[in-house]
Amino acid sequence: MITVNEKLCKGCNLCTEFCPRQVYEQSEELNKQGIHIPVPVNKDKCTKCGLCALMCPDQAIKVEEDEKDEE
Secondary structure, eight states, rough: EEEETTTTTTOOHHHHHHHHHOEEEEOSOOTTTSOOOEEEEGGGOOOOOOOHHHHOOOOOOOEEHHHHHHO
């Protein structure tokens, strides 16, 4: 499961640039802070490597194993 905390994200798009699987795209809509946040649109391509979370300077991204992946 990939979550992007809209309150912490400043829209730097480092996650989008560094994701080796191109999971993220910039949102079309602005959030309350006037920022186009990254949206995980290709979740099926995600290998849960966590590079996006490591690259995020604001710790706005969490990558967790799905419950079905744990079984």
